[in-house]
Amino acid sequence: MAKEPGEGDVHFPSTQWTELAALARALAAGNRQALGPLIQRYEGPLRAYLTRERRFDADRADDLIQGFFLARVLTGDLLARADQHRGRFRTLVLAALKNFVVGEQRYQAAAKRGPERAVPADVQDLEERLSGPDSPSEVFEVAWARQVLGEVLERVREQCRRDGRADLAGVLECRRLADRPASYDELVQRFGYHTPGQVSNAVRTARALYARALHEILALEARDEGGVGELVADLLAILGKGRA
């Protein structure tokens, strides 16, 4: 019997420190487009942080984020520094954004007031709030978790479409994402499975596809194989305590 896509043992690609290092090399070689996935991953969470936690308006937040990516990622050394950073990559990104925002606010304040006058109180206040010890931002963390899982789901959907197995993505979504998980009978009716074996295989294969996609997506910012596991644990912790 032919093997269904994703069926059988899930073999995870090996990672080292890792895809970020590869991105840094790509960037050094002039390939800015390689950073697309990284920018896509972090635009939303950074925007959520700036607008919902720091109360920047949306336009200003977008300007800051664009400036940040240009100054710190595309032409800066954020990726290179990631290799020396011991903590989570997203922590580094958020800290770098905070520093960038403080710098931008100072620069703009200086441009308005001229060289001799003191730093305005609002910029000082922002500096104090943003420059303290790196504390996790729940808004940022939840937005990061949503973004990651959205990417995973989209990857699963794409692969199922390519393989002509749209039912597998459907099974995953209606069993695990619906308000009320679809019952066994509903799966049989909706997807036309003829035997319990087919249904079980579909559910297992869908879960295996999801597990593999999750691993691949998290590998973008994991230090090593163990790092992916840590990031999965992070996701569960964030989703457990964050609420929309």
Next chain:
Amino acid sequence: MSVSAEDSSLTDLNRLARLVDSTADDRELWRPEEFGAIFRHQLTVPLRTDLGGLDPRLGEKLKGLHMPDGRPVATFGDLLRHPAPPVALLDLVKEFAKKSGRPGRGHVPPEVATMLYYLTIGVALFRCGHRLTRLDASTLREGFHWARSQLWADEATRELLRCAEDHL
């Protein structure tokens, strides 16, 4: 393709957590309240679909085998309801049941496979006077009792198992 963090399918963090969690463990593929539906579905499956791989001569064994109403015996349910099912076919179903309930890999949950296993043995005992297994009477009695006590077992199955137990 960019995925918006506001995608309507991502609004419930509990569901997202369930999705992440589901990758880790195969034990909960099905909920116990789904066992009845799975068992009923298995009984509607054509014998050729699930047993063809176990016996290349299955077609010959099914040839000429009909239900009392004249229909050809086609499904697992047909065979188990037949008044005089061929023992060779029941033996195949028993083997299928043993293979089908492997945790993490089986076609059906172990509980459903076990139900099918004891039901098949019970049918062979009650309808054919034949012992399909070397399990002793005490073990069989326990097995029949377990199967009868499952809330998801239908009344016809329970009745058959009771009759089988009486024949021990």
